[in-house]
Amino acid sequence: MKARALLSRVGSPETLRGILIQLIAILMAFAVGAVVLLVTGYNPIDAYAAMLRGAFGDVFRVGQTLTQATPIIFTALAFLFSFKSGLFNIGAEGQFLAGAFASALVGISFQNLPAPLHVLLALVAGAVAGGLWGLIPAVLKTRFGAHEVITTMMLSYVALYLTSYMVNYPFKAPGWVSQTVMIAESARLPRLLQGAQLSASIFIALALVALTRFILNRTILGYEIRATGLNPSAAENAGIDVKRGMILALVVSGAIAGLGGSGEIMGVHRRFIDGFSPGYGWDGLAVALVGGLSPVGALLAAILFGALRSGGMIMTRATGVPLDIVFLLQALVILFVAAPALIRAILKKGGLRW
């Protein structure tokens, strides 16, 4: 009884059921992964134990997990924010890169600014650049009806090759690597652990989790964005400016992704390196879905994905299991999460009532 009262404070029965299904999906992914490990001649218990140690074994490993999780918290929030207004912004990668490059530019352009100001300036530049990269598809959508799935995706490639050009030609640092020079000390986000890459960017990510949650669930803007996403005709009838809501949602979404890029540059790499993002923007989409399209869910799912990566490296080192198993697990998690009907059917077979 007490547990139920506690649970009902977390969310409605619908929400709780959703969370449970999500958890089962993740467990099933690991179960199938274990089968694959067995078949290929590895001991799944040893492998998973090594992975767990690698992800959460000590403070340093937790730091590595969070470092991996940080950028995809941003991109997952970006995806879900626009999704709430009914738009699929699958171009977080481009907005992420735009933000990253803008911050790098501010970082290398000034040398004598006081640190807080320089950091702030670089962050704002990242948010603005990401927001602009979201504004373009928003305008194309509301003015000309161009589908945002196409435009956001295409603009990702524009951002990718444009930044690549920038660091190969006008802003290339001396040497053979395609990268900018280091950003000024004053523009760097502090690192949190000795010898690890975890930076204060994680705090910005956490603040954004709280902020998006607040905006979506508490503010007029969030209410109007959600109404627009769930039933645009009814929203319009209620006097809500549907187009304005969509534009705002995409701009904010882009700004969030842009800040993620800023965090990587200012906290981890300290310069813009060509190809530094292994596809954080695309990961964000998957993470947002695994997190049930809620900000807190996105945070938890991002940590899961971060843990898989940091733990995976240790697993490979300790047990010789190829790192590919990590990507297999990721894919399985996404697959099972994307098929809630499958999970329900399996649960039903097992005699559980829904």
Add this chain to the structure above:
Amino acid sequence: MAPAVEMRGITKTFPGVTANDDIDFTVEKGEIHGLLGENGAGKTVLMSVLYGLYRPDAGETYIDGERAEIESPAAAMSLGIGMVHQHFMLVPSLTVAENVVLGREPAKNGLIDEGEMLERVRASCTKYRLDVDVEAPIHTLSVGVQQKVEILKALHRGADILILDEPTAVLTPQEAEDLFRAVRSLRDQGKTVIFISHKLREVLSICDRITVLKRGKVVGTVAASETDMGELAEMMVGRRVVYSFEKAEVAPGEAVLSVEGLEALDDRGVPTLRGVDLEVRGSEILGLAGVEGNGQTELVEALMGLREAKAGRVSLCSTDITRASSYERIRAGVSHIPEDRHKRGFIPDFTVTENLILGSHREARFTRRGFVIDYEAAASHSQALVEDYSIATPGVGTHAGNLSGGNQQKVIVAREFDRDPRLVIAAQPTRGLDVGATEYVRKKLLEMRDGGSAVLLVSADLDEIWALSDRIAVIYEGRIVAVREPAETDETELGLLMTGGRRG
């Protein structure tokens, strides 16, 4: 000669409604037979039984004198019955020929035999005198031509009995003339056509015989040559049981809504409002009677600021609001019960509370510091509304989509009336509701009127118009053709006005 179709004692009930009540219906070979009735009279249900989409609860069907068990559209087709629905079932990206042969494509070596396909479809075109470019993709064709493709498709599959469900509803007058020519030509080739409609004029002009349905029953079958619009209107609308409401005598006040020469286009870009003049006064219910599709939907949307006015003027209490946004109109005191509540009215995935503040969510009483919604205040407000309007819900935090249809409508009514509006636009406010909920919504509309609001009641249900209205306006083809006091008109006259049989 046995009749082409004979249906005996067909009864079909749905939860809460008897759509077809012991219907006898006979169609002779080679005639165009009109099936006439208001919306909800049971025409489409009867034809769906004939086409195998519904199984009747009772009754028998004979095709060409043979007892037939029609269990599916496939069975109907094999008996030579084809149906053209109101909403076309064509694949837009495929060509005419590809659509016509869809599901039974001529094949050669596992591939579609293009030449054979084109030849066969062209042969059908010639045979049935339907002039269509068989290689044109569907999406490049006008609605009128698409309809011909549907007819061609049915005939190509061997239909001898063709059911056309409200075929002119989507057509321009010229396209309709074209259709009539094609249908007459088919009759002359020996085909049997059943023509579903609620438009008197066209039924009289094209059909040989006409069967009138009303509330799921057959009123009678008449030969077109032996009847006239007056008789048909009376059969169709008929004498009704008027619900008795205690209607207080209230003197109407000043004009609240004035509409002058309003023009607007429909979604296809066709001029649909063609100069609407209308006035609704305070403490008055103006009933807008009309057969659906005569511009009611567009009028309501134009009044709400959801559809652009091409010409004319809309004013609210002498303030011009022609160019005002929906938001400004709501703020100025316009409430709206939309005809399609799922589309426009509410958000199923929102909670009852979130739905109850929709449109009022920027008001100071539901907000804090100008940008945060005060969900606690909204919830307690909702709780009060749930009690006032006796909305049956487990709680205000329940998703509104889980409520019954009647309670969903109550949520909308509660939200819109609670704003203390100067003007209420109620479009089909009781459609699909059970008797209790219908009664409730009508009472509330009267309360609003007694309280001084102006009410524009748009309804396809003449009973409702009759029971509630202080004045009745009739809309036909985008114009108000007459305004009457209930005492100075009768059902026959309204029926004629609604169907274009008489000008006001």
